[in-house]
Amino acid sequence: MIMKKQKSRVVMVGKIPIGGGNPVVIQSMTKVRTADFEKAIKQIIDLEKAGCEIVRLALKDREDLKGFKKIKSKVHIPLVADIHFDYKFALMAIDCGADKIRLNPGNIYKKEEVKEVISALKSAKIPLRIGLNSGSVQEPGSSRMAMPDKLVESALAYIKMVEGFKFHDIVVSLKASNVIETILAYRKFASVCDYPLHLGVTATGFPYAGAIKSSIALGVLLLEGIGDTIRVSLTDKPTREVYTAKVILESLGLRSFGPEIISCPTCGRCEVNLVKLVNDFENKASSLKLNPIKVALMGCVVNGPGEAKEAEIGVAFGKEYGLLFKHGKAIKKVHFSECVDSLLKEMENKHG
Numbered sequence: 001m002i003m004k005k006q007k008s009r010v011v012m013v014g015k016i017p018i019g020g021g022n023p024v025v026i027q028s029m030t031k032v033r034t035a036d037f038e039k040a041i042k043q044i045i046d047l048e049k050a051g052c053e054i055v056r057l058a059l060k061d062r063e064d065l066k067g068f069k070k071i072k073s074k075v076h077i078p079l080v081a082d083i084h085f086d087y088k089f090a091l092m093a094i095d096c097g098a099d100k101i102r103l104n105p106g107n108i109y110k111k112e113e114v115k116e117v118i119s120a121l122k123s124a125k126i127p128l129r130i131g132l133n134s135g136s137v138q139e140p141g142s143s144r145m146a147m148p149d150k151l152v153e154s155a156l157a158y159i160k161m162v163e164g165f166k167f168h169d170i171v172v173s174l175k176a177s178n179v180i181e182t183i184l185a186y187r188k189f190a191s192v193c194d195y196p197l198h199l200g201v202t203a204t205g206f207p208y209a210g211a212i213k214s215s216i217a218l219g220v221l222l223l224e225g226i227g228d229t230i231r232v233s234l235t236d237k238p239t240r241e242v243y244t245a246k247v248i249l250e251s252l253g254l255r256s257f258g259p260e261i262i263s264c265p266t267c268g269r270c271e272v273n274l275v276k277l278v279n280d281f282e283n284k285a286s287s288l289k290l291n292p293i294k295v296a297l298m299g300c301v302v303n304g305p306g307e308a309k310e311a312e313i314g315v316a317f318g319k320e321y322g323l324l325f326k327h328g329k330a331i332k333k334v335h336f337s338e339c340v341d342s343l344l345k346e347m348e349n350k351h352g
């Protein structure tokens with residue numbers, strides 16, 4: 001059971017509310033140069049189709065800035081400009097219509113520079129993400145301070161400076177590459193501050209490990225009611241980040257995005273390529289607007305229906321035919337080649 005959601009302030013990113021008990025928002029980032037605007041637009045459209053709600057882009061030079069301006073005129077999803085080292089790119093990105101600015105306190109921290117950015121954010125009425133990660137913390141207090149404390153202290157010091165400019169439209173992230181440190185940092189911050197939190201684990205490694213690390217850290221925090229928006233960082237296609245984020249939120253019962261697929265691990269009884277069948281089904285189902293129901297794809301007709309009794313509807317595959325079933329009870333025998341389409345048709349008829 002999810003512990004009571006911790007109350008955070010609400011920050012608007014375009015039309016998307018973050019915090020204040022609103023649904024946890026999914027974010028990702030483009031993985032091509034922003035200057036290469038045609039490729040970036042394609043990635044953004046793919047991300048949006050996959051279920052991403054806010055997209056961040058890296059801006060590191062004037063070519064990226066030109067690309068950002070073009071992209072902004074072609075897409076509708078809120079865009080966040082990710083700025084490091086040179087605060088002037090934040091000012092220019094705000095002029096180009098950015099919906100939020102992310103600053104890294106590790107490399108943009110001079111008071112006069114931050115003051116200029118805050119003044120531009122106020123005029124544009126857009127928020128700031130104070131985006132810390134373990135590689136970018138200042139060294140507050142003792143250098144022997146543990147990483148979670150360093151992240152929290154750095155964030156609080158930066159917030160104090162920004163609040164000094166009478167600005168409170170803030171989202172905070174405290175990403176470590178270590179799962180436990182990430183959990184401890186966010187937990188500590190949430191106990192002392194009510195700005196909305198962008199959750200993530202940074203530099204997670206290969207996609208498989210990355211998905212697991214993110215699921216553990218984000219899962220623990222979200223179960224404790226901490227976190228208002230998430231980004232799963234993977235060394236993989238950006239859409240994979242969104243699919244992983246969706247599974248995390250669905251698994252915790254925080255959001256639903258259509259049918260939840262359950263499938264068996266297969267064993268010696270399975271006579272079909274279940275991995276391929278599940279992928280085919282997932283691709284076809286994602287293009288249809290289906291209600292959130294539990295659907296099963298099982299590897300054999302002998303045990304499949306019984307093992308997936310909790311599914312509202314499902315198919316158990318045999319070599320030449322499959323059984324469509326509801327709550328474990330067979331309803332129809334169909335030819336193998338028609339199993340997936342019959343299942344989808346059944347779902348559309350009954351649950352679309």
Ligand code: SF4
Nearest residue numbers: 264267299300303304
């Ligand atoms: S449903 Fe059939 S194939 Fe799948 S794990 Fe169970 S017994 Fe094996």
